[in-house]
Amino acid sequence: MDTPRGQDRPSRIIIIGGGIGGLALAQGLKRAGLGDVTVYERDESAAGRMQGYRLRISPEGERALRDCLPPRAQDLLTATANERHEQGLAAYDERLEPQWAPQFDDPRGDAPDKVDAVDRVTLRRILLAGLDDVVRFGRRFTRWERAGDRIVAHFADGGSDTCDVLVAADGANSQVRAQVRPDYRAVDLGVRAILSRTPRAKAIEAGLPETLRDRFVNVTGSNGLRLALMPMVFRTEPRPAAEKLWPGLEFDAAEDYYMSVFSVHRDILGLDDDTFFAMTGRELCDLVLDRTSGWHPDLRGVFAHAEPEETYPLALRATMPVEPWDTVNVVPLGDAVHTMPPTGGVGANTALRDAVSLCRALTSAARGERSLADAVAGYQREMVGYATEATEMSLKIAKWSMRKIDINETNLSQA
Numbered sequence: 383m384d385t386p387r388g389q390d391r392p393s394r395i396i397i398i399g400g401g402i403g404g405l406a407l408a409q410g411l412k413r414a415g416l417g418d419v420t421v422y423e424r425d426e427s428a429a430g431r432m433q434g435y436r437l438r439i440s441p442e443g444e445r446a447l448r449d450c451l452p453p454r455a456q457d458l459l460t461a462t463a464n465e466r467h468e469q470g471l472a473a474y475d476e477r478l479e480p481q482w483a484p485q486f487d488d489p490r491g492d493a494p495d496k497v498d499a500v501d502r503v504t505l506r507r508i509l510l511a512g513l514d515d516v517v518r519f520g521r522r523f524t525r526w527e528r529a530g531d532r533i534v535a536h537f538a539d540g541g542s543d544t545c546d547v548l549v550a551a552d553g554a555n556s557q558v559r560a561q562v563r564p565d566y567r568a569v570d571l572g573v574r575a576i577l578s579r580t581p582r583a584k585a586i587e588a589g590l591p592e593t594l595r596d597r598f599v600n601v602t603g604s605n606g607l608r609l610a611l612m613p614m615v616f617r618t619e620p621r622p623a624a625e626k627l628w629p630g631l632e633f634d635a636a637e638d639y640y641m642s643v644f645s646v647h648r649d650i651l652g653l654d655d656d657t658f659f660a661m662t663g664r665e666l667c668d669l670v671l672d673r674t675s676g677w678h679p680d681l682r683g684v685f686a687h688a689e690p691e692e693t694y695p696l697a698l699r700a701t702m703p704v705e706p707w708d709t710v711n712v713v714p715l716g717d718a719v720h721t722m723p724p725t726g727g728v729g730a731n732t733a734l735r736d737a738v739s740l741c742r743a744l745t746s747a748a749r750g751e752r753s754l755a756d757a758v759a760g761y762q763r764e765m766v767g768y769a770t771e772a773t774e775m776s777l778k779i780a781k782w783s784m785r786k787i788d789i790n791e792t793n794l795s796q797a
């Protein structure tokens with residue numbers, strides 16, 4: 383591991399990426415009193431992007447959010463979370479015959495205020511609350527370089543900024559990682575997915591049976607197709623919740639919905655990537671309806687009412703094995719170091735866990751309790767352990783639900 387020449391008490395921290403992990407870290411550092419922090423985000427604003435809709439929040443993810451957010455933001459999180467608690471995963475075949483499904487222990491039990499799923503856009507707004515002076519939108523990071531003990535970050539607009547610690551929270555296609563570990567790429571699992579959103583009222587109108595309405599439902603068809611349905615029923619809609627709990631904080635109008643993910647191995651899909659990724663939302667919805675034409679009509683109704691403008695294609699990828707970076711003051715966090723397929727519902731939760739753990743490490747180094755090298759090494763050791771477990775679990779579920787992924791058993795057991 384390289385040793386920085388000094389800077390054992392980092393004071394200026396730059397975070398590249400204002401996604402879930404980067405913003406949680408910024409909140410945590412603010413709460414810990416580390417004031418000189420800037421987040422650079424390439425998006426022009428906080429408005430949502432094509433990055434999914436609903437997020438499952440695990441017990442660890444909820445604990446991390448409560449550790450880093452100020453009390454007012456925590457209240458808002460609880461008030462806007464999914465009202466219908468998951469009663470485990472329900473699995474069916476395409477005729478709606480129940481199948482075996484793995485179950486997950488939730489130590490929170492059925493606590494009425496637990497946060498076990500949230501709307502992603504709402505979470506991002508909550509994570510941004512109070513960070514107006516910290517987050518710079520519309521700044522795309524391009525590269526970094528060393529300047530003595532410090533790191534200079536460069537941006538596409540020609541600007542630059544200097545810091546003691548640069549945090550790579552720039553997601554699965556991390557530009558920071560491209561410089562640190564050009565060899566370190568997420569593996570394409572060969573699975574292609576179509577992500578969409580259907581207003582809940584329309585799905586129910588189309589015949590979604592009562593037994594499926596409030597559960598995480600996984601349907602595996604005999605022809606290797608998979609459909610996952612996840613409800614998002616706001617306990618309170620974000621706008622009225624904010625009016626009461628944080629007046630002035632802006633939210634878009636929101637309605638209850640189902641997030642659906644249709645996935646299939648590309649060999650079964652039979653379309654080349656250029657064709658698949660060029661399809662419009664309408665074409666993707668029609669593709670799902672076509673491929674599921676023999677399925678139970680109650681299941682197909684959800685896609686018949688999916689919003690084409692909220693439908694887009696995805697490739698499932700995973701980083702294997704998860705490895706620490708050999709740097710002290712360029713530090714990875716979240717998908718930048720551990721991309722995992724969404725099948726486990728833990729990628730964001732793992733990024734949140736990283737945020738809390740890295741926040742503690744940087745805070746102890748800033749206070750002179752540990753050297754920066756020790757603090758970052760401790761964080762990376764811990765992170766590699768739980769991120770490896772999370773990736774392995776996500777891959778196993780991908781294998782169970784998809785039947786076919788481009789990773790063999792040997793690789794999986796080493797993950």
Ligand SMILES: Cc1cc2nc3c(=O)[nH]c(=O)nc-3n(C[C@H](O)[C@H](O)[C@H](O)COP(=O)(O)OP(=O)(O)OC[C@H]3O[C@@H](n4cnc5c(N)ncnc54)[C@H](O)[C@@H]3O)c2cc1C
Nearest residue numbers: 399401402403424438523552553716717727728729730731
């Ligand atoms: C369909 C789907 C469903 C999912 N469901 C779940 C779930 O239920 N639960 C769960 O825990 N996880 C889930 N995940 C995974 C989760 O979305 C990710 O693991 C999580 O978003 C990772 O957080 P992050 O902060 O590392 O990266 P991101 O949230 O991707 O944030 C990265 C940020 O960096 C910015 N950025 C990128 N490049 C640059 C640059 N050059 N300069 C400046 N900014 C840059 C991006 O704009 C972005 O805002 C799901 C993923 C998908 C695709």
